[in-house]
Amino acid sequence: MSFKGKVVIVTGASSGIGAATARQLAAAGADLVAVGRNQNHLNQVAMDCATLGKMPLLVVADLTKKDDVKRVIDNTINQYGKLDVLINCAGFGSLAYFDTEDAMKDFDRTMDLNLRAVVNLTHAAEPHLAATKGNVVNVSSVAAINNMAAEWPNLWSYCVAKAGVDQFTRCIAWVLAPKEIRVNSVNPGPVRTRFLENVGCKDIEQQCLEKLAGHTVLNRVSEPEEVADVIVFLASDKAKGVTGASWLVDNGYDLC
Ligand code: NDP
Numbered sequence: 001m002s003f004k005g006k007v008v009i010v011t012g013a014s015s016g017i018g019a020a021t022a023r024q025l026a027a028a029g030a031d032l033v034a035v036g037r038n039q040n041h042l043n044q045v046a047m048d049c050a051t052l053g054k055m056p057l058l059v060v061a062d063l064t065k066k067d068d069v070k071r072v073i074d075n076t077i078n079q080y081g082k083l084d085v086l087i088n089c090a091g092f093g094s095l096a097y098f099d100t101e102d103a104m105k106d107f108d109r110t111m112d113l114n115l116r117a118v119v120n121l122t123h124a125a126e127p128h129l130a131a132t133k134g135n136v137v138n139v140s141s142v143a144a145i146n147n148m149a150a151e152w153p154n155l156w157s158y159c160v161a162k163a164g165v166d167q168f169t170r171c172i173a174w175v176l177a178p179k180e181i182r183v184n185s186v187n188p189g190p191v192r193t194r195f196l197e198n199v200g201c202k203d204i205e206q207q208c209l210e211k212l213a214g215h216t217v218l219n220r221v222s223e224p225e226e227v228a229d230v231i232v233f234l235a236s237d238k239a240k241g242v243t244g245a246s247w248l249v250d251n252g253y254d255l256c
Contacts, residue, residue, distance in 0.1 A: 001028055001232060001233070001236045001238060002028055002029055003025055003028040003029050003030035003085075003235075003236070004028075004029035004030075005029075005031075006029075006030050006031065006084040006085060007030070007031045007033070007076065007080040007082055007083050007084050007085070008025050008030045008031070008032055008033070008084060008085040008086075008087065008235065009032075009033040009035060009072065009076055009083065009085070009086050009087065009121075009125070010022045010025065010032060010033070010034055010035065010087045010089060011035040011036070011063060011072075011087065011088055011089050011090040011117075011121065012035070012036065012089035012090035012091065012139070013032075013034035013035055013036050013042065013045055013056075013089070014034070014036025014037065014038045014041035014042045014045060015036065015038070015041055015193060015194050016191065016193025016194055016195060016224050017089055017139060017188065017191060017193060017224045017227045017228060017231070018036070018087070018089035018090065018139075019041075019045045019048075019224065020223075020224035020225045020227070020228035021087060021089060021227075021228040021231050021232060022034050022045055022048075022049055022056065023045070023048050023049060023052055023228075024225070024228050024229070024232050025053075025232060025235075026048070026049035026050075026052045026053035026054060026056065027052040027053050028053070028232065029053055029054075030053070030054075030085075031054060031056075031057075031080050032049060032054070032056035032057065033056060033057045033059060033072070033075070033076045033079070033080075034046060034049070034056040034057070034058050034059070035058075035059045035060075035061050035063070035072055035090070036060065036061075036090070037060060037061070037062055039058075039060050042058050042060065043058070046058055057075065057076070057079045057080075059071065059072050059075050059076075063090050063113060063117035063120075063121065064109075064112040064113050064116070064117055066120060069117065069120045069121050069124055070124060072121065072124075073121075073124045073125055073128070076128075077128065082128060082131065082132055083125055083128035083129060083132065083134060084129075084132045084134040084135075085134055085135055085136070085137070085235045086121065086122060086125045086129065086134070086135075086136045086137075087136075087137045087139070087231060087235060088117075088118045088121060088122065088136065088137070088138045088139060089139040089231075090113060090117065091113060091114045091139060091141075091162075092110075092113060092114070092195070092198050092199070093110075093143075093155060093158040093195060093198075093199045094106050094109055094110050094157065094158065094199065095152075095154040095155060095199055095200055096154055096157065097153060097154045098153070098156055103157075106157055107157045107160075110157040110158055110160075110161050111157070111160075111161050111164070114158065114161035114162060114164075114165065115161045115162075115164040115165055115168070118138055118165055118168065119168060122136055122168075122172065122183075126176070126179075126181070129176075129179075129181045130176075130179040130181060133179070133180040133181065134181060135181060135182035135183065135184070135234075135235060135239075135243075136172075136181070136182070136183045136184070137184055137185070137186060137231050137234045137235050138165050138168070138169050138183070138184070138185040138186075139185070139186055139188070139227075139231065140162045140165040140166050140169070140185040140186065140187045140246060141158070141159075141162040141187055141188060142187050142188065142189045142248060142250040142253045142254050143155065143158055143159040143162045143163075144159070144162035144163045144165060144166040144185075144187055144246065145163075145166070145187065145246070145248070145254055146253060146254045147159070151215070162187075165185060166185055166187070166246045169183050169184060169185040169244065169245075169246060170244045170246075173243045173244030174244065177243060182239070182240075182242065182243040183243060183244065184234045184239070184242055184243060184244070184245045184246070184247065185245070185246045185247070186227060186230050186231050186234065186246075186247050186249060187246050187247060187248045187249065187250065188222060188227045188249050188250060189212070189216060189221070189222065189248070189249065189250025189251050189252075189253035189254075190209060190212035190213065190216070190221040190222065190250075190251070190253065191221060191222045191223070191224055191226075191227055192209065192221055192222070192223055192224070193224055196208050196209065209221050212253075213251075215253055215256050216250065216251035216252050216253045216256065217251065217252030217253075217255050217256060218251040218252050219251075220251050221251065222249060222250075222251060226249060227249050230247055230249050234247065
């Protein structure tokens with residue numbers, strides 16, 4: 001799959017699935033815009049990309065801030081003059097039980113990044129994607145479909161936000177189809193990244209991964225590269241007939 005001449009924004013490029021996606025796209029010849037908050041992590045990923053292909057444009061941005069969202073798009077157009085693909089990968093899970101003081105604050109934080117930032121960035125990118133007949137890939141979760149709150153009740157706001165991402169994917173795929181813009185989502189199950197550490201499971205990460213793996217029919221968790229493979233396929237011209245789809249990459253988590 002060649003991305004030569006294609007300009008691709010990857011959010012969440014400083015870690016995990018986004019970093020793996022950025023590396024694969026760099027190897028495929030893309031002109032990349034790598035977005036994240038942690039400058040050191042972004043620099044490391046950029047060096048990998050430069051070795052595999054080209055040095056990406058780096059944008060340090062907090063995507064819960066509207067000015068930062070605008071800056072991502074402005075910097076992309078200033079540097080490359082166009083945009084072909086937007087990959088909305090940045091996200092996090094937060095843990096707060098519904099019947100606690102923290103619940104509503106947690107809900108806002110979760111929605112702001114996992115859903116609102118996806119909508120804001122897609123909205124800001126839309127005129128540029130219309131010009132190139134480009135596409136969007138949103139990184140959602142099996143939590144959008146599976147009632148993970150049955151086992152992890154404090155993950156409820158994340159499940160709600162990711163369900164919103166899937167429905168946004170379907171609605172906007174329909175809305176943007178006349179402009180020949182495709183919109184899809186990838187829905188991972190458990191993946192070995194910093195996600196669990198960021199959720200607050202630092203010391204019991206291995207235990208959590210084992211519990212999550214035990215919930216899949218294949219009894220395993222994914223590596224970030226496996227999810228990146230599917231993201232890159234959906235972003236490529238090979239997927240020209242795919243839009244409005246949510247593709248599970250969950251080792252059969254949702255089957256259990
Ligand atoms: P990581 O924690 O490894 O990466 C998360 C990325 O999101 C980082 O690059 C981080 O940037 C970025 N990010 C977080 N907050 C912000 C913010 N406010 N503004 C800009 N960027 C931000 O996790 P994953 O790679 O696993 O997660 C990628 C996506 O996959 C997420 O959407 C997640 O919900 C989804 N997912 C992950 C699963 C898993 O098991 N790992 C399962 C299902 C879905 P920085 O570190 O620079 O702050």
